[in-house]
Amino acid sequence: MSTLDTGLTLIRTAAGRVSAANGWMGNAFKSWMPTGLYARALLIMIVPMVVLQTVVAFVFMERHWNTVTRRLSAAVVQDIASLIDVYKTYPQDKDRAQLRRIGQRLQLVVDFLPVGDMPPPGPKPFFSLLDQTLSVQLGRQIARPFWIDTVGRSNLVEIRVQLDDAVMRIFAQRSAAYASNSEIFIFWMLGTSSILLIVAVLFLRNQIKPILRLADAAESFGKGREAPNFRPRGAREVRRAAQAFLEMKSRIERSIEQRTAMLAGVSHDLRTILTRFKLELELIGDSPEVDGMRKDVDEMSGMLEDYLAFARGDSGEQAQPTDMALALEELRSDAERNGHAATVAFHGLPVVTVKPASFKRCLANLVSNAA
Structure with missing residues (x-):
């Protein structure tokens, strides 16, 4: 039994070496x-x-x-x-x-x-x-x-x-x-x-x-650019592949247009509701709570404008120099208004080029998750 086990072990070792050699040769052939x-x-x-x-x-x-x-x-x-x-x-x-x-x-x-x-x-x-x-x-x-x-x-x-x-x-x-x-x-x-x-x-x-x-x-x-001079050419199989690509491209573009139109409709409906909120807040009067709600409504209006710009195919919000100290102070006041204790410590350049609304939403999500 020991002799049989020894023979099987040798066979397994040899098979492993042969497999490793075949793998190495295959990798070398692929690299060449x-x-x-x-x-x-x-x-x-x-x-x-x-x-x-x-x-x-x-x-x-x-x-x-x-x-x-x-x-x-x-x-x-x-x-x-x-x-x-x-x-x-x-x-x-x-x-x-x-x-x-x-x-x-x-x-x-x-x-x-x-x-x-x-x-x-x-x-x-x-x-x-x-x-x-x-x-x-x-x-x-x-x-x-x-x-x-x-x-x-x-x-x-x-x-x-x-x-x-x-x-x-x-x-x-x-x-x-x-x-x-x-x-x-x-x-x-x-x-x-x-x-x-x-x-x-x-x-x-x-x-x-x-x-x-x-x-x-x-x-x-795939990168969002057009190929205006492309049309099916070559052999029959290549023409079939090119025609299938054009049909797939057309279906994807129609799907994007439908989703964009739906997003535009939803954004318009929400903007109508926000306009109604603004009118109601103006009728209520001035108070700290009302001022906070106005800021929230203005922020939501900005977000909807970004969505509408995206739906129209515009570039959306542009990056611009932003005072970080002021932006962080606004985040602190928003957190305190929501009942959270927050402190601000800022080090570095006071003005940084960012997209203000997007950057503020990002930090607000982090603060709300931490709270």
Whole structure:
């Protein structure tokens, strides 16, 4: 049982580590991914094309380019091996004219140098398929010291082979040992893909624009601004979304208008009642209680005016410099009139820019809640 528990514990630990690694990789992938729609669409379009081009180029290099170059190089080296066999088997005259004629028929320029005229091995090119393939074939078919130069001459390949009494120098056409037209295929493939990709990016940009305009219009409407030039454009699905947004915008505006009209009607009714209160207070006469009620009625009238201004779409009360000492003293007197004991202690600048009525209502609510 203990062994089973230990095994389960190890499995849980390993599963937790795998889950944590997956979470970390997912977060890292999300952090590397672009956030914009246009960038993500470009990524979705470009990455598969790059992967496809890479796979095609790799398969072409491996299956076609390498194979053709290997066979061409093997044929050239086979011709050189045949010349060496002829040189060793049949006696030659002093200038070896017969061997040179055979080389010309094989499209090879054959020459003979002194025994010591063999250059030391030089550095290999960083990427030269022809150099690698020729070296392999010379070592396999001739098995003699050799030296090759595939870089010095543009159209020719120089090969030197150490013989018993001389050094055979052969010049061969590069096209006879190397599939030179394969690079043209790669360039055409990359060039065509780049042009098609640019055209696709331009078309994609035109398809993304209506979605971006819809997002901007929704953001502007959410901030209370209008988007006068917005209209449904683009694909059918984008047009449906834009039309749904316009219908939703129209419904919200109608709802706001109805609530605003209701608020305006209620405010007008309350203002009528407050006007009646003012007339009745004027008929009662002067007393401290009546003065307090008048102040309350005036304050309620100001609040209703703010509501009406809001209903009309006006900006409402404006911020203005306010004497804080006087405002706090009014709050203290209102609190004492309501039967609450209050004291005022003010420190700082005497004049502060605030919305007087709103600020007074805020402090009055705090005082009433504290009482």
